[in-house]
Structures are given as structure tokens and as C-alpha cells.
Amino acid sequence: MSRFKKDDKSSVPGVSTASLPDIIFMLLIFLMVSTVMRESDLKIFVTVPGATDIKKIEDKSLVKTIFIGKPLPTYQRLYGKEARIQLNDAFATTDDIRQFIAAARDNLKENDRPRMMISMKIDKDTKMGVVTDVKQELRKAQALLINYSANEVDKVY
Amino acid sequence: MAINKRKVPEINGGSMADIAFLLLIFFLVATTIDTDTGIMRKLPPMPKEDMPEEETKVKERNVFVVLVNKDNELLVEGERMQLRDLRNSTKEFIANPNDREDLPLRKLVDVPYFGMTPVTKNHVISLRNDRGTSYEMYIAVQNELASAYIELRDELATKKWGKKFDELPDEMQDAIKDIYPNRVSEAEPRNIGGD
Numbered sequence: 001m002s003r004f005k006k007d008d009k010s011s012v013p014g015v016s017t018a019s020l021p022d023i024i025f026m027l028l029i030f031l032m033v034s035t036v037m038r039e040s041d042l043k044i045f046v047t048v049p050g051a052t053d054i055k056k057i058e059d060k061s062l063v064k065t066i067f068i069g070k071p072l073p074t075y076q077r078l079y080g081k082e083a084r085i086q087l088n089d090a091f092a093t094t095d096d097i098r099q100f101i102a103a104a105r106d107n108l109k110e111n112d113r114p115r116m117m118i119s120m121k122i123d124k125d126t127k128m129g130v131v132t133d134v135k136q137e138l139r140k141a142q143a144l145l146i147n148y149s150a151n152e153v154d155k156v157y
Numbered sequence: 158m159a160i161n162k163r164k165v166p167e168i169n170g171g172s173m174a175d176i177a178f179l180l181l182i183f184f185l186v187a188t189t190i191d192t193d194t195g196i197m198r199k200l201p202p203m204p205k206e207d208m209p210e211e212e213t214k215v216k217e218r219n220v221f222v223v224l225v226n227k228d229n230e231l232l233v234e235g236e237r238m239q240l241r242d243l244r245n246s247t248k249e250f251i252a253n254p255n256d257r258e259d260l261p262l263r264k265l266v267d268v269p270y271f272g273m274t275p276v277t278k279n280h281v282i283s284l285r286n287d288r289g290t291s292y293e294m295y296i297a298v299q300n301e302l303a304s305a306y307i308e309l310r311d312e313l314a315t316k317k318w319g320k321k322f323d324e325l326p327d328e329m330q331d332a333i334k335d336i337y338p339n340r341v342s343e344a345e346p347r348n349i350g351g352d
Contacts, residue, residue: 021173028181048195049293051300053307057193065193119193122292129288131295135343139203148296149195156297157240 041089044069049124050153057147062116064104065149066097068130069123083126085134094133101141121149196299201343219261221250221282225298227289240297247305251337253277270317270332282341302341309337 046069057063067086071079075091085092087100105113118138122131138146223243224232231238233246253260263275282302286295310322310333318325322333 017171017174021177024174024177024181028177049296051196051296051303053196053300053304054194055197057195060193063193117197119195124291124293124296126292127288128286128290128292128295131292132286132288135200136203139200142202144200144202145197146200147193147195147197148299149193150296150300152194156300 042067042072042086043075043089043091044071044084044086044123046121046123047125048121048149048151050156051148051150052153052156054150054152057117057119059115062108062112063119063147064100064116065119065121066100066134067121068126068134070125083123083130085130094137097134097137098141101138101143105143115145116143117145117147118143119147119149196296196303198299198341215279215281216262218259219277219279219281221247221280223282223284223298223302225284225286225290225294227287229291229294231298240301243298243301244305244308247282247302248309250282251277251280251305252309266335268332268335270329271336274336276336276338278338280340284341284343299341306337306339310334313337 044067046067068083069086070076070081071084071091079091085094085097087096092100101118105116108116120131120134135146138144222232222234226232231240231243233243238246250260253263256263261277261280264278265273266276266278268274268276284298284302286298307322313333313336314320314322314325314329318329322330325333
């Protein structure tokens with residue numbers, strides 16, 4: 001009898017899984033908090049035009065975005081009401097584009113560089129003058145793959 | 158004994174982890190961080206500065222000139238046109254189904270799957286806009302030109318294989334692209350008038 005009792009005592013108790021959900025929740029919350037969805041702070045109005053035949057961008061990591069549009073009311077005193085370019089989080093001029101492209105290219109892996117795409121999110125009321133200037137800069141910077149950002153609509157006219 | 162009996166039984170927390178995982182996976186799958194959509198284009202490379210741009214000689218009948226002025230009006234091949242008519246006239250220009258003299262020349266080209274096919278190989282659609290053109294109009298025109306190609310390719314794909322162009326395997330898509338090559342050219346910008 002005494003032998004049995006001794007055995008009982010030394011048996012390893014099962015690991016309690018009661019705290020597992022807490023661990024998972026902690027992971028969930030940690031991930032939620034630490035994830036930064038890098039959504040640039042827009043300082044301009046951008047309502048992209050509509051188009052019927054649009055494609056989805058497959059690989060988002062290869063995409064860099066250039067915004068063009070009218071500054072928000074808060075910035076209009078400083079930057080005026082004409083369409084301006086925004087790169088990352090700041091207003092920019094056409095001269096900054098080449099550096100922006102170079103920096104973006106440096107951040108990519110060597111074999112991804114030719115596939116880099118520039119997405120142009122341009123307000124539909126913008127005049128083509130600015131857009132043409134930007135396009136010329138992109139050509140000079142050898143960033144030839146571009147995407148005119150547009151929403152899907154059924155009819156354009 | 159009576160007190161013991163009234164005790165509420167403890168809820169089994171063992172499956173909580175599974176529920177949390179299920180939630181986690183559901184959100185992972187269901188979340189789409191706003192996907193970017195649009196019209197993809199490839200810009201022509203910048204001509205080298207020491208090399209003057211070669212004036213590519215293109216015959217008059219092979220060029221389809223689309224002009225958009227600062228008031229967002231269309232001038233197509235020297236005539237004013239409404240946006241809704243652009244798609245069909247573009248399609249007619251690209252395909253030239255009736256072998257018209259003023260539309261691009263069709264040359265017989267050997268295309269895989271199709272054999273010898275007449276193709277308007279040298280056609281060019283030249284899109285030119287003013288600095289004052291609105292971006293919305295520009296995209297609308299780009300969209301119409303893109304649709305013209307997509308419709309032509311879809312028509313051919315449906316006729317040949319009974320499927321849409323997008324549903325075909327790559328080799329078949331390439332064959333159709335050989336017949337209807339996308340040749341939209343954005344001419345060098347010019348300053349006509351002010352901003």
C-alpha cells in the first residue's frame with residue numbers, strides 16, 4: 001500500500017492550459033498594437049477618378065505612392081489652393097521626386113527594383129500640367145512602371 | 158453537503174484558446190487593407206540628351222491622333238468627337254475590319270494558334286493633352302482606349318476559344334496580344350496655352 005501512495009505523489013501533474021487563452025489574447029493585442037499600417041497622413045484632397053477597366057495591384061510592397069491634389073484648408077494659407085504634390089508625409093516639388101524614387105529604390109531588394117511601381121493618386125480636378133511634370137520626372141528617374149489610381153465604376157460618361 | 162451541491166460548476170476554459178485562434182484567423186482572412194486599383198501604364202524611357210530623338214516615320218493612315226484641349230473637348234483625327242463614341246472608333250481603327258484605305262494597313266503575320274492573320278502591326282494611337290486638361294478627362298480617355306483593346310481581345314478570345322481574354326493561359330494571351338498589340342503613345346508634352 002505504501003508503495004502505491006508514494007507513486008501517486010511523484011506523478012507529474014498535467015500542465016494547466018487555463019492560461020493559454022490569455023497568452024493568445026496577449027499575442028493578439030501585442031500584434032494589434034505594434035502593427036503600424038503605414039497610411040500616409042494626407043494633407044491634400046484626393047478623390048481619384050473612376051474608370052471601368054481597372055486592375056488590382058498585386059504586390060503592395062513594390063508600390064510607392066505619389067499624391068497630387070489641392071491642399072486641405074489648414075494648409076491652404078501656406079501652400080495656396082493650387083494642386084500640390086505630396087510624397088510620404090510632406091509637401092514636395094517636382095525636384096524632390098527624383099530623390100524620392102532613388103530612396104524608394106534603395107529600400108527594395110536588388111531583384112525587385114525593376115518591378116517597382118509608382119502609384120499616382122491624383123485628384124480628379126487636377127490639371128494635367130502638374131501631372132505631366134511629374135511624369136517627366138519619373139521618366140528621368142527611370143521609374144517607368146506607373147499606375148493611375150482609379151475606382152471601379154460602371155460607366156464613365 | 159447541501160452547500161456543496163449548490164456550488165456552480167466551473168466553466169471549462171480549455172477551448173478558450175481555440176476560440177481566440179478562430180477569431181484571430183477570421184480577422185486575418187477577412188481584413189483587406191484597402192487595395193489599390195487603377196490603370197497600369199508604362200512610360201516611354203527618356204531619350205538620351207546627346208542623342209536627338211529619332212523621328213519615327215509613321216504613315217498618316219497608321220496614326221490615330223487623339224487631342225484633348227483645356228476645355229476637355231476631344232479632337233479625334235481632326236474631328237470633334239464625344240467621349241462615348243471614342244471607344245468604337247478606336248476599335249475600328251485598331252482592327253480595320255473592312256480593309257479601308259484610310260485606316261492602318263493590315264499585314265499578314267504568322268501568329269501561333271491562328272496561323273497567317275492580317276494584323277495592323279504598325280498602328281499607333283497618339284494621345285496628346287493640354288496642360289489645362291483635367292485629370293478626370295485624361296483618365297476617361299485613357300480608360301476608353303484601354304477598353305477598346307480589351308473588348309477587341311475579348312471578342313477574339315470568345316470567337317476562338319469561347320473564353321474571356323483574362324481566363325486564357327499565358328501563351329494564348331500572348332498570341333492575341335500579337336494580333337492586337339497595345340500601342341498607345343503619349344506624345345512628348347507640349348505647351349499649348351497656359352495652365
